[in-house]
Amino acid sequence: MRLGASPIQKFTVAIRMLAYGCSADQVDEYLKLGESTARECLGQFVEGVIAQFATEYLRKPTLEHIQRLLREGKDRGFPCMTPGSCNDINVLQCSPVFDDIINNRAPQVLFIVNGNNYNKGYYLIDGIYPKWSTFIDAIAAPHTLKDKLFTERQESARKDVERAFGVLQAQFAMIRKPALAWSVELMWKIMMTCIIIRNMIVEDERDIYLNFKDPLEFAQE
Known part of the structure; x- marks a missing residue:
């Protein structure tokens, strides 16, 4: 039986393309995945992130x-x-x-x-x-x-x-470089995914940022 690509490979492909802005055919040598598979992995990854986390990390401000x-x-x-x-x-x-x-x-x-x-x-x-x-x-x-x-x-x-x-x-170098023949819909999903992930990073690290103010301080005043 021939095994397919592991979830870690597919996840790494998507993150690598977003972070480094590399094209789908550039991940073949590093991750042993073809161009069409890499594109499919990225598409499924951004759809999954939006479906799972958009409600929380793209919500309107209260x-x-x-x-x-x-x-x-x-x-x-x-x-x-x-x-x-x-x-x-x-x-x-x-x-x-x-x-x-x-x-x-x-x-x-x-x-x-x-x-x-x-x-x-x-x-x-x-x-x-x-x-x-x-x-x-x-x-x-x-x-x-x-x-x-x-x-x-x-x-x-x-x-x-x-x-x-x-x-x-x-x-995310992918949104800094010219679009690599993506559809308008996929480009929108890529941008939303990058914003969601960035918001996650901010939530996790903001207490170590310079001049960070705890929102709870405003509620106490």
Whole structure:
């Protein structure tokens, strides 16, 4: 009887392709699996991760999470800033985040700026986006100390999302390199799988991160 590839081989193929961005035909010599088998292993792996862990690790933030993130934004000079940022004009056309804003499902927050009352959070953007009330743009040519301080803080906070995706790309070379003829559906599953695994890593290691704040500290205040 001829034995097939072991589960450890198949699992290693998928992780290796995600981590190193190697093509399916590059794992043959190391793991003794053909190109078609390697592709199949990757497809089944990402489907399994999404089916098993997406509910927990891709869930929308709870009210408690939102309040904690809003407080962190306030500490950085942006009270009631909606967690996240919009750093790609293409996101504006397809992100479900903005569907929530349009359909009035976005988290409700209350704050006052210059005597005006607002009940929705806002996103930090650069100058290529439309002038929506929920977008806060940087000052293009700041001259006063006040404008310069605002622009510095705005750009610093906005870059956090880009840095987060930079960490994701550093950990999973597959999403950093050009797509190797994957279907759009499989590319989406690969991206979701990388985010899920990254969230798992953060959950496991965050207590050793520099400047880590235990969420329970906010509940005690």
